Amino acid sequence: MASSAPIGFFDSGVGGLAIRDAVIKRLHFESTIYIADKANCPYGPKPPEFVRERSAAITETLLAQSCKAIVLACNTATAVAIDHLREKWPDVPFIGMEPAVKPAAAETRSGVICVLATSRTFEGRHFRETCERFASGVKVIPVAADEFVEMVERGETWGLFVEKAIRAKIEPALNEGADRIVLGCTHFPKMAKAIARVASHRATLIDPAPAIAAQVERVLRDRSLLATPPVMPVQRMMDAP
Ligand code: DGL
Numbered sequence: 001m002a003s004s005a006p007i008g009f010f011d012s013g014v015g016g017l018a019i020r021d022a023v024i025k026r027l028h029f030e031s032t033i034y035i036a037d038k039a040n041c042p043y044g045p046k047p048p049e050f051v052r053e054r055s056a057a058i059t060e061t062l063l064a065q066s067c068k069a070i071v072l073a074c075n076t077a078t079a080v081a082i083d084h085l086r087e088k089w090p091d092v093p094f095i096g097m098e099p100a101v102k103p104a105a106a107e108t109r110s111g112v113i114c115v116l117a118t119s120r121t122f123e124g125r126h127f128r129e130t131c132e133r134f135a136s137g138v139k140v141i142p143v144a145a146d147e148f149v150e151m152v153e154r155g156e157t158w159g160l161f162v163e164k165a166i167r168a169k170i171e172p173a174l175n176e177g178a179d180r181i182v183l184g185c186t187h188f189p190k191m192a193k194a195i196a197r198v199a200s201h202r203a204t205l206i207d208p209a210p211a212i213a214a215q216v217e218r219v220l221r222d223r224s225l226l227a228t229p230p231v232m233p234v235q236r237m238m239d240a241p
Contacts, residue, residue, distance in 0.1 A: 001068040003225045006031040006236070007216065008062030008070045010055070012041040013153045015187030016073025019097070022209035023071070023216050024235065029227040033065055034073075037240045042149040044118035048080040051120070054240075055081035056088065061241045068225050069093040071216060075117055075185050079124025093219050098126055099184035100208035105135040107204075108180050112139045114173035114203070116195075117184030119144040127184075141173040145185070152187040158194050166191065166198045174202050182206045 009020045013036050020034050035058050037043075043051045055077050059070055070085070070092060072078045078096030085094050099121065104113040113135070121127055122142045131140050148165070156162055170181065181203045183189050189207050196205055220226045227233070 001225060002066070003068065003227050004031070004231050005066045005068040006033045006234070008033050008035070008059070008065070008067030009073045010035040010037065010058045010062070010070070010077070011074040011186055012037050012043040012076070013149070013187065015149070015152065015185065015190065018189050018209050019071060019073035019186055019212055020235075022213040026210075026213040027217055027226065029229055029231050029233055031227070031231070031234045033062060033067060033236045033238050035061065035238050035240050038153075039240065041153055042118070042146065043074065043076045044120050044146040044149060048120070051077055052081045052084050055085060057241045059085055059089065061238065063089070063092065065238070069095065069216070069220060071212070072096045073186055075099060075121040079121045079126055093223060093225070095212065095216050095219055096126070097186060097208065097212060098130055100182045100206045100211060101127075101130045101140065102134040103211070104180040104182045104206050105138045108138060110177040110179040111137070112141065112173075112177040113180040113182060114141045114143055114170060114178035115182040115184045116143050116145050116170070116188055118146045118149065121184055139176070141176060141178055143169050143173055145169050145188070148191060149185065149187045152190045157190045162191065162194045163198055166195050170195070170198060174199060179203050180206055183208070
């Protein structure tokens with residue numbers, strides 16, 4: 001694989017673009033290809049086998065474009081599909097999303113954190129293992145907010161209606177003392193302003209995008225796949241297969 005080859009990204013929709021942007025911001029010479037599986041968004045309510053099939057089909061498309069690494073810019077796809085993709089393409093570096101439980105657990109003062117994600121993400125082994133490894137002694141309150149994905153796709157990220165929906169989800173966790181809110185779905189940073197308004201001074205939001213970008217850098221460096229000048233980076237969007 002060539003170090004000048006693009007990094008492939010995919011998500012069910014626009015959420016993962018924030019991950020791609022965090023990578024470009026950190027790694028200035030990288031080219032990228034992004035696929036949004038809009039026709040099948042949201043992934044959350046779909047059967048895991050379906051999300052696995054879609055993830056494999058999209059990966060195939062990205063590999064046909066010679067991508068040197070694939071970023072699953074979607075917590076839900078990571079939860080249900082990354083193990084299968086690694087099995088199917090053992091030589092391809094796959095980087096997945098991990099709910100940022102580790103920094104939240106390290107930073108909390110109240111000992112209570114809230115994780116906002118899709119229900120499928122909570123069913124996956126990554127969430128369970130991350131909690132076991134990094135949050136023992138911390139109360140983790142999982143809050144499933146599948147419907148926020150479609151709201152973000154419709155552009156509903158701000159305003160009274162959005163705040164009302166957010167309040168209904170996170171107020172119970174805030175009342176239990178949560179002082180950190182993990183944005184465990186790549187769509188949710190688009191609603192960050194509204195979530196922060198509802199949480200006001202009670203809780204701080206944690207967005208995993210910078211940590212994922214750092215992980216992409218580590219993985220590429222380990223394999224000597226970081227793009228280096230002279231290159232002309234190109235950022236492309238592609239239709240889903
Ligand atoms: N951005 C995806 C995630 O991080 C959304 C999942 C969905 O489509 O339901 O989980």
